[in-house]
Amino acid sequence: MSTLKAVRGTRDLLPPETELWNHVEATARRVFGHYNFGEIRTPLFEDTSLFARGVGEETDIVSKEMYTWEDRARAQSEKAQSLTLRPENTAGVVRAYIEHKLGDTGLLQKLFYIGPQFRRERPQKGRYRQFWQIGAEVIGPISAGSESPLRDAEVLEMLATFLNELGIEGWTLEINSVGSATDRPRYIAALREALAPVKHLMCEDNQRRAETNPLRVLDSKDPNDQELINNLPKIADYLDEESKAHFEQVLAALDACGVPYRVNPRLVRGLDYYTRTTFEFTHGGLGAQNALLGGGRYDGLSENIGGPKAPGIGFAMGEDRLILTLQAERQQTATLADYYIAPLSIAQNPAALELARELRRKGLRIEIGDGSFRLKKSFELANKLAKKIILLGEDEASTGILTVKDFATAEQTKVARAEIV
Ligand code: HAM
Secondary structure, three states, rough: OOOOOOOOOOOOOOOOOHHHHHHHHHHHHHHHHHOOOOOOOOOOEEHHHHHHHHHHHOOOHHHHOOOOOOOOOOOOOOOOOEEEEEEHHHHHHHHHHHOOOOOHHHOEEEEEEEEEEEEOOEEOOOOOEEEEEEEEEEEOOHHHHHOOOHHHHHHHHHHHHHHHHOOOOEEEEEEOOOOOOOHHHHHHHHHHHHOOOHHOOOOOHHHHHHHHOOOOHHHOHHHHHHHHOOOOOOOOHHHHHHHHHHHHHHHHHHHHHHOOOOOHHHHHHHHOEEEEEEEEEEHHHHHHOOOOEEEEEEHHHHHOOOOOOOEEEEEEEEEEHHHHHHHOOEEEEEEEEEEEEEEEHHHHHHHHHHHHHHHHHHOOEEEOOOOOOOOOHHHHHHHHHEEEEEEEEEEHHHHEEEEEEEEEOOOOEEEEEEHHH
């Protein structure tokens, strides 16, 4: 029989690596808490039309990468429905915002999420079919200040703070404005016009994009097409006064709080809902998949999926990529237990478990012996797993004085049980 393995593009996360994942998630919860964000958890699958309408039919995500299936009706009263494993979380958050009428509170909603997303991409280092995102969204009625450039800058400053707290250095923030819902059609028309006489010189993918979604040509990595792409019109020249002023205010706020950035006029991002500010944080250590995180404004998304006007801005980080970056920077070793308790005969087992229970209740990390009751083997195992070993033999049981060895100092001492506990 062939052995079963995790499906291509998915993987198991094992200790000690999972400790790093928990550390990253705990840091996110702590830092986002300082900015007064609350957690939202949305379902792992949604109605397919949410992503088609929210993310955009023409995007790579929706047209090629989604895990979609026809969910059969189980009863006459039910209808079969097309469902999709979420490829991203922004559409789900905005759906929940609309469904729970969060706009009626009149307040800005500041929500973060941590969880798996699914895209049928070609797996490689830093790119998986099930991957984790840590993301956040700020969304609300205009009267709550949801359109303010201060929101954009605050989110970016929070990200810089988060990465610094994790000790991730060497990141680059690239930022651009893709304009408002009225700027974009003007720009896309100009792009189409500029592409018409040159697109036949481009790679097949770009020829197709020039027809279906000309903005996508801008983030093409095809080396032969770069010169042609650099000569295409720049979105900055098509922004109206309001979009321009908005972008300038975002940059001024970043300057004021010392968050470094690079304006990249070609940064348009792969999802259709973006308006005005878009950004990516990249990290050189990641190789080809160098985007640590991406995000931006989506002032029309709520209306596109049938909700009220609710401008918003958010981001999602690739948690897998954060972990890769951290692993490259530090050597990870397994956490040692505080004590390894070695019962020296079967009669001491209950006392060993009792002592372990008391120490664990004090908040210590405890490992208990393996039941072979051999002294040499106990010492060898304990030295791998714990900082100290406690021997529990007949003598110890009758006197209440325990033998403790500290592996760091190689010192062996007699300590009263009451003293240890
Ligand atoms: P995205 O750029 O599609 O944006 O994904 C955000 C991040 O998720 C990427 O920068 C990358 O780190 C990670 N990521 C994406 N695909 C994969 C994959 N196959 N394997 C590993 N990591 C991956 C969004 O998803 C938007 N929802 C972000 C957003 C939130 N915009 C506004 N609010």
